[in-house]
Amino acid sequence: MTDAKQRVLLTGNDAVVEGLCCAAGDKRRIVYAGYPITPASEIATRASVVLPKRGGAFIQMEDEIGSIQAVAGAGLAGAIAVTATSGPGFSLMSEGLGFAAMVESPLICVNVQRGGPSTGMPTWMGQGDMMQARWGTHGERPVIVLVPNSVEETLLLSYEACMLSQKYLMPVVLMLDEIIGHMEEPITVPDLPPIPLDQDVEIIGDGHRFHRTGLTHDLENHLPRINPQAEEDVVRYLLDKVKRDAKEIVKYETYGNPADAEVVVVCYGSESRAVKAAIKQARKKKFNVAMLRLITAWPFPKDFFRKLDTKKRVYLVAEVNAGQMRIEVERYIKKGTVRRLNLMGGRIHTPAEILYALKSLVTSH
Amino acid sequence: MRISEHPYADLLRIEMMPNIWCSGCRIGRVKNAFIEAIEHLGHDHDRCTVVSGIGCSSRIAGYLRLDGIHATHGRAIPTALGVKLANPKLKVSVMGGDGDILGIGGNHFLALGRHGYDINVFCLNNFGYSMTGFQHGPTTPLGARTITTSAGNPYVPINPVAVAMAAGHTFVARSTSSHPYHLIDCMISAMKNAGPSFVEVLIPCMLFERRNKIKSLEALFVEKAKIKETMSVEDINQDDFTKEISLGVFRNAPKREKHRLSLVKAAKKGTGKQYHVDFQSMTSGIKHMQIRMEGTGGQGIVQGGKTLINAAMNMDPKLNSTLTKKYGPEMKGGSCVADVLLSSQAIDYPFVEVPDLLLMMSDLVTKERGGEVIINKNGTIVADESMVDFSLLDNFPETVKVFKMPATRIARENFRVVVANNVLMGFVCKKTSVIDKNCFKAAILKSAPPGTEEMNLAAFDAGYEFGKT
Numbered sequence: 097m098t099d100a101k102q103r104v105l106l107t108g109n110d111a112v113v114e115g116l117c118c119a120a121g122d123k124r125r126i127v128y129a130g131y132p133i134t135p136a137s138e139i140a141t142r143a144s145v146v147l148p149k150r151g152g153a154f155i156q157m158e159d160e161i162g163s164i165q166a167v168a169g170a171g172l173a174g175a176i177a178v179t180a181t182s183g184p185g186f187s188l189m190s191e192g193l194g195f196a197a198m199v200e201s202p203l204i205c206v207n208v209q210r211g212g213p214s215t216g217m218p219t220w221m222g223q224g225d226m227m228q229a230r231w232g233t234h235g236e237r238p239v240i241v242l243v244p245n246s247v248e249e250t251l252l253l254s255y256e257a258c259m260l261s262q263k264y265l266m267p268v269v270l271m272l273d274e275i276i277g278h279m280e281e282p283i284t285v286p287d288l289p290p291i292p293l294d295q296d297v298e299i300i301g302d303g304h305r306f307h308r309t310g311l312t313h314d315l316e317n318h319l320p321r322i323n324p325q326a327e328e329d330v331v332r333y334l335l336d337k338v339k340r341d342a343k344e345i346v347k348y349e350t351y352g353n354p355a356d357a358e359v360v361v362v363c364y365g366s367e368s369r370a371v372k373a374a375i376k377q378a379r380k381k382k383f384n385v386a387m388l389r390l391i392t393a394w395p396f397p398k399d400f401f402r403k404l405d406t407k408k409r410v411y412l413v414a415e416v417n418a419g420q421m422r423i424e425v426e427r428y429i430k431k432g433t434v435r436r437l438n439l440m441g442g443r444i445h446t447p448a449e450i451l452y453a454l455k456s457l458v459t460s461h
Numbered sequence: 462m463r464i465s466e467h468p469y470a471d472l473l474r475i476e477m478m479p480n481i482w483c484s485g486c487r488i489g490r491v492k493n494a495f496i497e498a499i500e501h502l503g504h505d506h507d508r509c510t511v512v513s514g515i516g517c518s519s520r521i522a523g524y525l526r527l528d529g530i531h532a533t534h535g536r537a538i539p540t541a542l543g544v545k546l547a548n549p550k551l552k553v554s555v556m557g558g559d560g561d562i563l564g565i566g567g568n569h570f571l572a573l574g575r576h577g578y579d580i581n582v583f584c585l586n587n588f589g590y591s592m593t594g595f596q597h598g599p600t601t602p603l604g605a606r607t608i609t610t611s612a613g614n615p616y617v618p619i620n621p622v623a624v625a626m627a628a629g630h631t632f633v634a635r636s637t638s639s640h641p642y643h644l645i646d647c648m649i650s651a652m653k654n655a656g657p658s659f660v661e662v663l664i665p666c667m668l669f670e671r672r673n674k675i676k677s678l679e680a681l682f683v684e685k686a687k688i689k690e691t692m693s694v695e696d697i698n699q700d701d702f703t704k705e706i707s708l709g710v711f712r713n714a715p716k717r718e719k720h721r722l723s724l725v726k727a728a729k730k731g732t733g734k735q736y737h738v739d740f741q742s743m744t745s746g747i748k749h750m751q752i753r754m755e756g757t758g759g760q761g762i763v764q765g766g767k768t769l770i771n772a773a774m775n776m777d778p779k780l781n782s783t784l785t786k787k788y789g790p791e792m793k794g795g796s797c798v799a800d801v802l803l804s805s806q807a808i809d810y811p812f813v814e815v816p817d818l819l820l821m822m823s824d825l826v827t828k829e830r831g832g833e834v835i836i837n838k839n840g841t842i843v844a845d846e847s848m849v850d851f852s853l854l855d856n857f858p859e860t861v862k863v864f865k866m867p868a869t870r871i872a873r874e875n876f877r878v879v880v881a882n883n884v885l886m887g888f889v890c891k892k893t894s895v896i897d898k899n900c901f902k903a904a905i906l907k908s909a910p911p912g913t914e915e916m917n918l919a920a921f922d923a924g925y926e927f928g929k930t
């Protein structure tokens with residue numbers, strides 16, 4: 097990052113496109129295919145202006161199913177392939193995400209979460225798609241889900257999503273929420289090195305003449321091979337991509353000292369900004385509290401929780417859904433107690449609300 | 462002859478043979494016609510891609526030693542489009558059945574005609590869902606027996622050629638697997654066409670024959686088909702293949718593609734007058750400031766927020782700031798809030814808790830909250846005279862400054878109501894002197910739609926002048 101560079105005001109939605117442009121550099125082609133939906137539409141608007149100018153392609157598809165399939169195709173042909181949507185569209189993309197995982201197409205799928213279910217609240221935030229992002233495909237597939245909490249981090253994670261998708265040849269989901277997508281913050285666009293196309297990866301048109309199928313297949317030549325052993329091989333191979341490297345992929349932020357804290361507030365996305373404000377205030381009052389913010393929701397930082405679970409303490413999972421990531425925290429916390437603080441959507445907690453909850457949980461004041 | 466010595470061995474995945482098709486099925490013949498067409502055109506095998514969906518005919522992609530994707534059911538066209546967009550030099554073809562392309566994938570088929578990309582769609586029409594045992598599909602003839610219409614199909618079939626014509630595919634043809642040379646010709650012409658091409662290929666399915674007691678569909682095709690040089694409306698509108706089948710080219714008009722490309726070129730050239738305002742940046746000394754602008758949708762509240770944050774950035778580029786917005790799904794009339802935070806520190810919670818500056822374009826938000834106006838005890842309120850009920854603004858300590866001003870009226874009388882937000886900005890700029898005038902103006906220019914720059918700046922000036930009184 098250079099200081100001389102001017103700061104620019106961007107929304108989170110804008111930053112998604114900027115992050116991809118950093119990843120593409122001058123050489124790579126970005127293909128954006130998407131269908132309009134609030135609150136993700138601005139990503140398409142920016143892509144439609146920016147991409148054609150830099151030799152990329154933008155297309156507004158007929159629906160979200162077409163969108164995810166188009167980027168799956170573009171990914172197999174060597175492009176930086178991206179689509180963006182929100183809840184209802186993300187539901188329609190479920191099958192395509194599974195397909196992309198199966199044929200090993202690197203793509204980036206952005207879900208700017210809004211209040212759900214169904215049409216829900218198009219212009220208001222939600223965090224109700226966390227488990228859908230993990231499980232919302234039939235069968236099992238590897239999953240990487242990144243959850244930024246600022247405009248700057250959206251840019252960085254958009255770049256990171258591109259890198260991870262290319263490295264593991266799989267779809268990576270970038271989960272914003274309406275607040276992060278629409279909020280404007282000044283950022284300095286960093287100098288990130290372009291992500292080159294891996295020369296060892298076969299792409300369409302490079303002379304390898306490969307075949308990719310959504311059917312269970314032979315891992316060597318990708319031709320259909322349908323029997324229990326083939327299924328065993330394929331699914332294990334796919335899942336192992338993320339499982340094997342989970343330690344490297346996992347990202348989180350801590351504030352305060354969770355190992356020592358009496359209460360650890362677990363959060364992610366825009367909600368984490370209220371949590372951090374509340375923790376700062378609480379620590380001024382000498383509450384022994386800390387924050388853990390998930391940056392990768394999936395893979396989940398289970399080792400972090402396992403290690404932390406040495407004594408009795410409270411884990412307060414603050415999220416804007418009925419308690420989705422709480423389920424995951426509970427899986428790894430045996431000695432401590434997991435509590436929840438939920439809103440169903442539309443807004444995040446205020447720092448005052450979180451502080452109020454903390455007051456009832458800490459004993460040391 | 463060994464299979465590896467076959468003249469088309471380079472184009473076949475011999476390891477996949479024998480194929481899965483029934484004996485008597487003619488999908489293989491369509492696959493061979495496709496190979497013949499590619500060879501005739503001399504296409505580089507490494508640059509040809511075949512994308513298919515799910516179904517008997519979609520298996521063609523797996524037997525061709527070309528780049529191929531065997532995609533999900535119905536989604537061959539968008540998948541192919543993605544490939545084409547990633548690498549426009551590739552020759553991209555789609556192979557699929559009637560159910561795949563016209564049923565589950567129908568929307569993609571329509572959109573391709575409109576989008577106009579150079580993709581060849583070969584639709585093998587066997588009148589039903591064969592792979593799953595022959596259920597009725599979009600082209601199943603009226604009265605035909607399938608395993609889901611055992612008493613006869615009660616649904617009127619769609620006409621693939623007519624749909625392709627209506628959707629705007631620039632090459633549209635029909636052939637059958639019983640007319641291999643004709644089929645090859647159609648495929649060659651389709652691949653030559655630079656826009657979206659559609660060829661309907663009638664094929665027999667053994668399951669359809671058996672269930673409907675037809676001895677040989679192949680023979681029926683040969684008997685009923687007429688190859689024609691020119692097509693009439695009646696040829697397009699044929700709806701019963703057991704009576705007559707016109708084969709040939711219904712449309713070969715690549716003009717639309719040229720038109721599309723010319724539009725793309727024209728769009729690349731920009732036009733318009735450039736406006737510019739010089740401003741000076743400095744260190745503002747702002748520690749933490751919370752600004753809320755509220756009103757109803759359509760009043761430019763979000764735009765106002767943008768102007769505020771941009772103006773602050775212009776003034777002090779080192780300042781941290783956030784702009785968040787809350788509004789309903791309706792464009793007009795709903796409550797609307799824009800929160801701008803300015804701070805020398807990192808900003809965590811990005812919403813206004815207690816505003817230092819509250820700009821009320823209307824009182825809807827406050828009324829929805831129950832009438833309580835929250836303001837810092839040293840804060841400033843600027844309210845639009847005609848839009849805010851002043852009884853809401855009575856009970857403040859002396860330290861709170863309250864300004865009432867006619868932003869909407871000034872805008873309506875001198876400009877247009879839509880610029881009322883900028884009239885208010887001008888007034889705020891003069892009265893609060895937190896942010897410099899030119900920083901504001903440059904911010905307004907940044908987000909004013911082309912052609913409205915002058916009006917928006919004049920609105921700001923009018924508000925500023927009013928602030929002097």
Ligand code: SF4
Nearest residue numbers: 482483486517666667
């Ligand atoms: S079911 Fe019909 S379409 Fe499928 S392979 Fe057999 S004959 Fe061909």
